[in-house]
Each structure stands twice: as structure tokens, then as C-alpha cells.
Amino acid sequence: MSATHFDMMVLVLGVCGILLVASFVGHVLERRLSPDGSNPAIENLNARINAWWVMAILIAIAFVAGRIGVLLLFGFCSFAALREFVTLTNTRRADHWALATAFFVVLPLQYALLWIENYEIFSVFIPVYAFLLMPIISAVRGDTQHFLVRIAEVQWALMICVFCASHVPALLTLHIPGYEGRNVLLIAFLVIVVQSSDVLQYIWGKMIGRTKIAPRLSPSKTVEGFVGGIACASLVGAGLWWITPFSPLQAGAMAFLITLMGFFGGLVMSAIKRDRGVKDWGHLIDGHGGLIDRLDSVVFSAPIFFHLTRYFWSPG
Numbered sequence: 001m002s003a004t005h006f007d008m009m010v011l012v013l014g015v016c017g018i019l020l021v022a023s024f025v026g027h028v029l030e031r032r033l034s035p036d037g038s039n040p041a042i043e044n045l046n047a048r049i050n051a052w053w054v055m056a057i058l059i060a061i062a063f064v065a066g067r068i069g070v071l072l073l074f075g076f077c078s079f080a081a082l083r084e085f086v087t088l089t090n091t092r093r094a095d096h097w098a099l100a101t102a103f104f105v106v107l108p109l110q111y112a113l114l115w116i117e118n119y120e121i122f123s124v125f126i127p128v129y130a131f132l133l134m135p136i137i138s139a140v141r142g143d144t145q146h147f148l149v150r151i152a153e154v155q156w157a158l159m160i161c162v163f164c165a166s167h168v169p170a171l172l173t174l175h176i177p178g179y180e181g182r183n184v185l186l187i188a189f190l191v192i193v194v195q196s197s198d199v200l201q202y203i204w205g206k207m208i209g210r211t212k213i214a215p216r217l218s219p220s221k222t223v224e225g226f227v228g229g230i231a232c233a234s235l236v237g238a239g240l241w242w243i244t245p246f247s248p249l250q251a252g253a254m255a256f257l258i259t260l261m262g263f264f265g266g267l268v269m270s271a272i273k274r275d276r277g278v279k280d281w282g283h284l285i286d287g288h289g290g291l292i293d294r295l296d297s298v299v300f301s302a303p304i305f306f307h308l309t310r311y312f313w314s315p316g
Contacts, residue, residue, distance in 0.1 A: 007243050008063065011188055015056055022049050048199070051294060059191065063184055067172055070187065074169045075111045077291060081161035081281075081299075082107065084290045088276040089153040094143030098134050098154055106130045107162050114166060117173045126163040131155050160269075160299060161292070167302035174306075176245050176313050185243040189251075190258065190305050193237045194297045197259035198266070201229025218270040226263060233259045245313050254308065258301035265300025 026046040030039075062073035086099060106126065113122040135151045171186040205225025213221045237255020241248040269292060273281065281290035292299075 007182070007185060008188075011185070011192075011243060012060060015192070019049065019053055019056060022052075048202075052195070055195075055294065059188075063188075070169045070172060070184065071111055071114060074165060075107070077295065078107055078111075078162045078165045079103065080291045081165060081295065082157055084281045084292050085157040085161050086154070088272075088278065088281070089157065090146055090150055091154070092143055092145065092150065094141035095138050095150055095154065097141065098137040098151070101133065101137055102130070102154060102158055102162075106133075106158060110162055110166050111169075114170055114173060119170075119173065122166075122170070126158050130158055134158070164299045164303055165295070167306040168298065170302075170306050171309070174310055174313075176309075179245040179313075182243075186305075186309065189237070189240055189244050190302065191298060192240065193233055193255045194258055194262045194301050196236050197229050197233035197262060198297055199229075200232045201225040201263070204228030204232075214267055214270075217267055217274060221263075221267070230256065230259050230263065245309075254305065257308070258305050259297075261304050262297030262301040266297050268300070269296040 026042070026049050029042050030046060058073060062069040065072075082103065091099060110122065110125060113125060134154050135147075138147065138151055138154075168187055168190065171190070172183045174183055174186070176183070201221070202225065204227075205220060205222045208228070209220075209222030209225045211223040212219060213223055213226060234252050234256040237259075238248045238252030240255075241251035244251050244254075246254060269281075273279065281292040
């Protein structure tokens with residue numbers, strides 16, 4: 001068994017162990033404190049645990065399938081997230097061509113560029129070429145009503161759901177000396193650290209949260225939850241240094257940066273939901289909203305994590 005497979009096996013067993021403990025605790029709390037489903041906090045916690053099981057299983061299957069499995073998984077995530085985002089925009093009939101191009105041309109091409117590891121075009125394809133193409137396609141239809149708002153929403157959807165999300169599997173393209181064949185563990189590090197930050201912020205906020213950070217955007221986010229969650233997730237990241245090319249201190253610093261970015265990303269996406277007057281992005285995950293609701297922090301963190309790792313650890 002290779003070192004990579006051994007580390008992955010240890011990581012999977014650890015995650016499964018934590019989820020089993022969380023499921024047991026959630027079940028006990030539900031029986032004692034919410035037998036009739038009257039405690040929203042307990043019900044929300046169990047819904048989160050169920051969602052984590054689903055995500056953990058899907059990611060594990062993708063890792064087993066290798067590079068193609070990871071690309072297909074995140075390609076599907078980008079498609080589903082883009083669909084959720086577009087349903088909340090002000091698109092009109094004149095935008096249908098632009099939307100079709102976004103779904104069936106831009107998105108597949110972005111992931112095809114990852115497959116052939118063409119970083120030069122991958123890094124500018126959406127923020128440059130697609131950004132210029134989208135308004136051109138809509139403009140030729142001749143509908144000028146709310147044109148700037150409509151096209152900006154489609155561009156923003158592509159940036160978040162495709163460009164940023166594609167930076168998660170892009171970690172597989174990095175060439176780090178002495179870390180060959182282990183890049184999939186970078187994805188595991190990113191997802192585990194950012195998701196644990198969300199969980200820990202929720203737990204700390206419920207336990208000692210008093211001072212709300214942005215009550216109009218996300219009433220559940222508190223200063224105490226933010227500080228406790230970020231600090232603990234940074235320690236989690238430092239503890240996972242062994243699956244990365246980083247030292248413990250570097251892993252902790254990297255965890256701090258990506259969890260900070262994930263927190264602010266969550267605020268941004270909450271602001272968009274409030275602007276649209278909805279609670280969740282969708283209903284893909286039972287009891288837990290849409291795909292964007294689960295991956296917003298990861299999506300905002302991924303480009304930062306990718307570029308920091310590329311510039312400081314990958315000479316290519």
C-alpha cells in the first residue's frame with residue numbers, strides 16, 4: 001500500500017468515526033430534547049449531519065474513481081449550483097442563448113481545460129473571454145430592459161458556480177516536488193477545514209454566541225461563533241499538516257486564511273439570498289437547502305487556496 005493510499009484510508013476512517021459519533025450524539029439529543037421535532041436547533045444539527053454523510057460518501061467515491069471522478073463530481077456540482085443561481089436571477093427570454101452558452105459551452109470547456117491542464121487559458125477563460133461573450137450574445141437579441149443587471153447576474157453566476165468551484169479539482173493539476181500523486185489530499189484538506197469551520201462556528205455560536213455580526217444578512221452568525229470556529233478550524237488544519245506539503249505552522253496559517261475567506265463568502269451569498277427574498281438556494285439536499293448552501297464557503301476559499309499553494313509550493 002502506497003503512502004498516499006494509507007493516508008487516505010486513515011483520513012476516511014477518521015472522518016467516518018467523527019460522523020458516527022456526531023450521528024449518535026444527534027440521535028441522543030433528538031430523543032431527549034426534541035422527540036416531537038419541536039427543537040429547531042437539534043433538527044438543524046441532525047439535518048447537517050445527514051448532509052455531511054451524503055457529501056462524504058460522494059467525495060469518497062470520486063476519490064476512488066481518480067482524477068476523472070473528481071472532475072465529474074465537481075462538474076456536476078457546478079452545473080447544479082449554476083442552475084440554482086440562475087433560478088433567482090432576472091433573466092428574460094433574450095438571455096436564453098447566453099444561458100445555454102453558459103451551461104453547455106462555458107462550463108464544459110472550463111473543466112476540459114482542467115483535464116488537459118492548460119492553466120494559462122483556464123485562469124482567464126471565464127473572467128475574460130466568457131465575461132465579454134455573455135453580454136454580446138444577449139445584446140444581439142435586442143432586449144435592453146434591465147440589460148446591465150441581467151448580464152451582471154449571469155456573469156456573477158459563472159464566476160461563483162463555475163470559475164471558483166473549478167479551482168477545487170484544479171488542485172489536482174499542481175506539480176509540487178516531493179508531493180507527487182498526493183494532490184487529492186489537498187482537496188480533502190480544503191473541504192474538511194472549511195466545512196469544520198462552518199460546523200464549529202455554528203456550535204460556538206449556539207453555546208456562547210451573543211454579539212451578532214450581520215443580523216440582516218445571517219442572524220445566526222456571531223462574533224463569538226466566528227472567533228471560536230475560525231480558531232478551532234485553524235487548529236484542525238494544523239493537525240492535518242501530514243496530508244499536505246505544508247509544515248504544521250504553514251497548515252494552520254493556510255487553514256486560517258481559507259476559513260476566513262469562507263466566512264466572508266458565506267456572508268456574500270447570504271446577502272444575495274436576502275436580496276432575492278429566499279431562505280435557501282434550493283432544495284437539492286433534504287432539510288438543508290441547495291448545493292450552494294453547503295458549498296458557498298468552499299467555493300470562495302478554493303481560488304485562494306489554489307493560488308497560494310501554486311505560487312509558494314509549485315514551481316510550475
